[in-house]
Every structure is written in structure tokens, then in C-alpha cells.
Amino acid sequence: MKSEIWSAKPVINEIIDIIVSQKGEILDQRLLELLKKSYSYLNMVILNEYLLKLETMGAIYLQKITKTKRMITLQKNNKVLNKEVLENLS
Numbered sequence: 001m002k003s004e005i006w007s008a009k010p011v012i013n014e015i016i017d018i019i020v021s022q023k024g025e026i027l028d029q030r031l032l033e034l035l036k037k038s039y040s041y042l043n044m045v046i047l048n049e050y051l052l053k054l055e056t057m058g059a060i061y062l063q064k065i066t067k068t069k070r071m072i073t074l075q076k077n078n079k080v081l082n083k084e085v086l087e088n089l090s
Contacts, residue, residue, distance in 0.1 A: 011039055012050055016059065016074075016081065024074040027065075031072060 018034050019026055028047070035042050051072065054060045059080040063071045074081075 009038075011035070011042070012054065014038065015050055015054065019060065019072060019074045024076070026072050028062075028070045028072060 014035060015031065018031060022030075028044075028051070032042065032044060032047050035047065051060065051062060055062055057080045058075055058078045061073045061075055063073065065071050
């Protein structure tokens with residue numbers, strides 16, 4: 001039985017999986033669109049909290065492209081992610 005409140009996969013893991021599947025970089029708006037398919041409650045404020053956590057952990061890097069767009073890039077030399085995840089990126 002699928003629960004309506006809790007998801008089997010944490011959002012932070014889903015964010016990493018999406019970035020890896022997009023060859024290591026993605027725009028923040030596109031990431032939000034993809035996440036909303038599984039996590040309908042997400043909005044940009046909540047996503048920014050997750051991105052801040054990942055950036056302080058050293059897993060991603062955020063780069064401002066325009067006033068409203070940011071590029072999210074996976075850090076290839078970090079100690080947070082498994083080597084297997086990073087090898088799939090190449």
C-alpha cells in the first residue's frame with residue numbers, strides 16, 4: 001500500500017539521481033518540474049532549502065545564469081557521493 005504522506009525515497013536522493021541522469025548539470029526550474037512529478041508538494045522555497053543543504057555538503061555547485069535561472073552542477077570531486085554514482089556520470 002502506497003502512503004500518501006511519506007515517500008519511499010528521500011527528496012535529496014531524488015535530486016542527486018536527477019542531476020546524475022542529466023549528465024551532471026540541470027537548471028533549477030527544470031529540476032523542480034521533474035521533482036513535482038513525484039513530490040507534488042514541492043515548491044521553489046523548499047527546493048532551495050534542499051539545494052542549500054547539498055551545496056554546504058559539497059555535493060553540488062549553484063551558478064547564477066540570469067536573474068531568475070540557476071545552473072546546478074554536480075561536484076565530481078566530493079566526499080559525499082559514492083564513487084559509483086560519480087562513475088555513472090562519466
